[in-house]
Amino acid sequence: MHINFIEKILPWLVSTGSDFARDKDLNNGIYIYGAGDLGALALEYCEACGIQIKGFLDRSRTESVVSKTGRKYPVFHSNSTESVLDKNIPVAVAIATSPYSMIAGQLHVLNWKSVMPFYNLTSAAQIGHPLRNGWCLGEVTDQEKKMVQFVCDHWADEISWLHYEAFLAWHRDNTELDLDFAPINPSERYALPELRKALQHRREVFVDVGSHRGESIDRLNSAEIVFSEYHLYEPDPASRSFLQRRAKELVPNDAELTIYSDVLSEEIGSSNFQIGLGYCSQLWNNGIESRQTTILDAFNLNPDFLKIHTEGTEFKIIKGALETIERSRPVIAYSVYHRREGFFSDIAGPMALISRYKWFFRLHSFQGTGAFVYAIPS
Numbered sequence: 001m002h003i004n005f006i007e008k009i010l011p012w013l014v015s016t017g018s019d020f021a022r023d024k025d026l027n028n029g030i031y032i033y034g035a036g037d038l039g040a041l042a043l044e045y046c047e048a049c050g051i052q053i054k055g056f057l058d059r060s061r062t063e064s065v066v067s068k069t070g071r072k073y074p075v076f077h078s079n080s081t082e083s084v085l086d087k088n089i090p091v092a093v094a095i096a097t098s099p100y101s102m103i104a105g106q107l108h109v110l111n112w113k114s115v116m117p118f119y120n121l122t123s124a125a126q127i128g129h130p131l132r133n134g135w136c137l138g139e140v141t142d143q144e145k146k147m148v149q150f151v152c153d154h155w156a157d158e159i160s161w162l163h164y165e166a167f168l169a170w171h172r173d174n175t176e177l178d179l180d181f182a183p184i185n186p187s188e189r190y191a192l193p194e195l196r197k198a199l200q201h202r203r204e205v206f207v208d209v210g211s212h213r214g215e216s217i218d219r220l221n222s223a224e225i226v227f228s229e230y231h232l233y234e235p236d237p238a239s240r241s242f243l244q245r246r247a248k249e250l251v252p253n254d255a256e257l258t259i260y261s262d263v264l265s266e267e268i269g270s271s272n273f274q275i276g277l278g279y280c281s282q283l284w285n286n287g288i289e290s291r292q293t294t295i296l297d298a299f300n301l302n303p304d305f306l307k308i309h310t311e312g313t314e315f316k317i318i319k320g321a322l323e324t325i326e327r328s329r330p331v332i333a334y335s336v337y338h339r340r341e342g343f344f345s346d347i348a349g350p351m352a353l354i355s356r357y358k359w360f361f362r363l364h365s366f367q368g369t370g371a372f373v374y375a376i377p378s
Helices: 002-012 037-049 100-109 120-124 142-152 156-172 193-198 215-222 237-250 312-319 322-328 346-355
Strands: 030-033 052-059 073-078 091-093 115-117 205-209 229-233 254-258 269-274 289-294 305-308 331-335 358-361 371-377
Touching: 002 142, 002 156, 030 037, 037 052, 037 120, 091 100, 091 120, 100 115, 115 120, 142 156, 142 346, 156 358, 193 331, 193 371, 205 215, 215 237, 237 254, 305 312, 312 322, 312 331, 312 346, 346 371
Parallel strands: 030 052, 030 091, 052 073, 091 115, 205 229, 205 305, 229 254, 305 331
Antiparallel strands: 269 289, 331 371, 358 371
């Protein structure tokens, strides 16, 4: 099975370009399909990057969308036939909880001429915003092909291989593979059966790097996975303030909770950090604040579960936590979908550095996002 899978996946590692959005005419603006959380992010991104928004398409919302800058945008029903709608204008789909192909098909039936995933707009670096979730695979080096083979050697189950291939196919040319045998399951984020089993008798310390507003704990609570100690790292001031206000409702009354403002990385130093972007706040060369960075090893914690979701610096944080990992042998969950290296070195690197672990890969949402690596002590 493994040899056959390697032979199956290698043909995908052929370049088809470097910018998904280059064939779309965005000069006349776009519509955003989906007025939820991802739609709000799409709006923020487009405003920051100078992409004109004509309005939103949504199946349930009717009230206007107001951006952080105070601008108001109309919302049209996705089935609308209003003459004000110019169906030659591109539509960017900002929904990742359903298959993109299904949504795009529905829009084409409604005579929208040009439909694309929102994240494709982020395939090329922009000065105005750090989001790059729509990265394109592009040219693959021989060294990267070796990394793929190394990674595939370490997956612990067939679902990991299938989801890894689907992750590759999407970022190569937006191919959405059939995963009926191993469906994408949003509810299993941080709660895989294998992870739950590993944590069955290890529920003392949870370390959450990139806590945002406590969504990770919400997911764990829904899965009835609770701990005695919670250590939450959130460098963005607005998100951290929100997190502090939620503290009592997030964790059990008798649990210890510590919230840190520290920016974690692979070394103690300084770097630019972009605040004010919610879950997209991150280390970024164009960031408006200079922040001190430190390493997780400096805190002398003993986590049973270490979760990392920091918009692309996960591998750096792991390198700054190797002593902690070696000492405590925690279950580890970290995201890999924010940059191209997430398919290669961000997986191969930890696998090479951390021994005696079983490795799993899962997609928890569509459009090539929600990709997580789970490492469970063997």
